[in-house]
Amino acid sequence: MEEEKEFYFKTQNLSVGYNRKPILENISLGVYKGQILTLIGPNGSGKSTILKNLIREMSPLGGVVVLEGKDINNYSSKNFAKQMSVVLTEKVKTELLTCRDVVAMGRYPYTNYFGKLTPEDERIVDESLESVAALDIAEKDFSQISDGQRQRIMLARAICQKPQIIVLDEPTSFLDIRHKIELLDILQNMAVKENVTVVLSLHEIELANRISDWVMCVRADGKILYGTPDEIFKDEIIRELYDIKNGSYNCLYGSTELEKKTGTPKVFVAGGGGFGVSVYRRLQHFEIPFSAGIIAQNDCEYTIAESLAVKVISEKPFEIFSDKSLEMAKKYVDIADYYIDAGCPYGIVNEKMKELRQYALKNNKIILDKPDDYNLRQIGENIG
Numbered sequence: 001m002e003e004e005k006e007f008y009f010k011t012q013n014l015s016v017g018y019n020r021k022p023i024l025e026n027i028s029l030g031v032y033k034g035q036i037l038t039l040i041g042p043n044g045s046g047k048s049t050i051l052k053n054l055i056r057e058m059s060p061l062g063g064v065v066v067l068e069g070k071d072i073n074n075y076s077s078k079n080f081a082k083q084m085s086v087v088l089t090e091k092v093k094t095e096l097l098t099c100r101d102v103v104a105m106g107r108y109p110y111t112n113y114f115g116k117l118t119p120e121d122e123r124i125v126d127e128s129l130e131s132v133a134a135l136d137i138a139e140k141d142f143s144q145i146s147d148g149q150r151q152r153i154m155l156a157r158a159i160c161q162k163p164q165i166i167v168l169d170e171p172t173s174f175l176d177i178r179h180k181i182e183l184l185d186i187l188q189n190m191a192v193k194e195n196v197t198v199v200l201s202l203h204e205i206e207l208a209n210r211i212s213d214w215v216m217c218v219r220a221d222g223k224i225l226y227g228t229p230d231e232i233f234k235d236e237i238i239r240e241l242y243d244i245k246n247g248s249y250n251c252l253y254g255s256t257e258l259e260k261k262t263g264t265p266k267v268f269v270a271g272g273g274g275f276g277v278s279v280y281r282r283l284q285h286f287e288i289p290f291s292a293g294i295i296a297q298n299d300c301e302y303t304i305a306e307s308l309a310v311k312v313i314s315e316k317p318f319e320i321f322s323d324k325s326l327e328m329a330k331k332y333v334d335i336a337d338y339y340i341d342a343g344c345p346y347g348i349v350n351e352k353m354k355e356l357r358q359y360a361l362k363n364n365k366i367i368l369d370k371p372d373d374y375n376l377r378q379i380g381e382n383i384g
């Protein structure tokens with residue numbers, strides 16, 4: 001990681017761990033103002049431990065954490081709270097506090113000794129509640145709301161603090177997909193529009209890929225990779241990071257596929273244009289090995305076919321399907337008992353697929369057009 005200009009927030013040779021035993025060493029991260037850094041990695045790899053060291057909840061076993069050129073230990077508590085707000089997963093103990101009260105706690109670095117809120121503070125509390133779409137639950141008892149609602153209130157509290165940097169540990173874990181997207185949208189907005197720096201950990205790597213400027217991969221073996229999303233989100237790196245042996249993760253589409261079924265492909269799928277995707281996944285579901293073709297390598301379903309099919313007959317990007325590919329596809333039709341037509345329309349590029357279907361027909365293959373689950377289950381039973 002080369003530093004051209006001074007990072008707003010960085011670590012230098014940071015070591016973190018428990019009871020004087022390091023679990024991760026030589027951690028070097030750096031973000032500029034208004035950027036988003038996401039920590040990803042398997043359970044127990046140490047993401048929360050790193051975050052706790054970044055927010056002064058734990059003391060590093062070695063190295064330093066630097067905020068705006070200054071060791072974070074050299075900030076007074078109040079000044080540190082004006083710079084940084086934190087959203088952790090731990091449940092906050094509250095007695096008889098409304099959601100509004102909890103959010104208002106975010107203003108304490110700015111209030112006087114008695115903690116009295118000014119009308120301006122009250123306005124910021126309302127604004128923060130509104131930004132997480134929680135005005136409707138503002139007067140509810142904080143201990144009587146759902147996990148997802150609690151997560152949004154804690155974010156509102158952090159926003160209310162008007163920080164320069166916000167640190168969040170798995171802020172999306174209890175949220176449904178709509179609220180996940182909304183939360184990440186709020187963070188992105190804070191970063192891009194208000195120049196707030198965001199450091200967070202996420203399990204949803206496809207979302208990490210969308211919002212991050214920097215990504216830190218924390219591997220179970222203690223190895224750390226740091227880079228831009230383009231450098232980090234490669235199928236190979238992600239597979240190794242999570243030690244995915246059965247199944248696959250596709251970085252381009254953020255899709256997860258279950259384990260490929262191997263064996264003689266008694267089914268041939270004529271796919272293309274995305275029409276084959278659901279057929280491949282249902283064949284996998286019924287544990288039926290299959291071959292697929294002819295798929296252009298730039299077709300949106302190519303990588304999914306590669307993840308699930310025993311064999312994919314493919315064509316180079318943007319090329320009209322060649323005789324050579326057709327001959328190869330015929331070989332796999334020969335092996336198969338079934339020819340599934342996924343319904344991709346014919347055009348200039350894939351005209352040879354008409355010939356392939358004729359070939360299957362002539363060779364007494366059972367032709368199925370867009371089969372449903374009932375058909376697929378029967379195929380599974382027939383081929384054993």
Ligand SMILES: Nc1ncnc2c1ncn2[C@@H]1O[C@H](COP(=O)(O)OP(=O)(O)OP(=O)(O)O)[C@@H](O)[C@H]1O
Pocket residue numbers: 018023041042043044045046047048049050
């Ligand atoms: N208080 C503690 N004392 C000793 N070891 C701890 C403590 N808290 C966590 N650990 C250990 O430190 C390692 C890293 O834990 P950490 O919670 O940082 O992982 P994580 O990457 O955040 O995991 P997850 O994705 O499951 O939240 C784990 O092996 C864990 O068992």
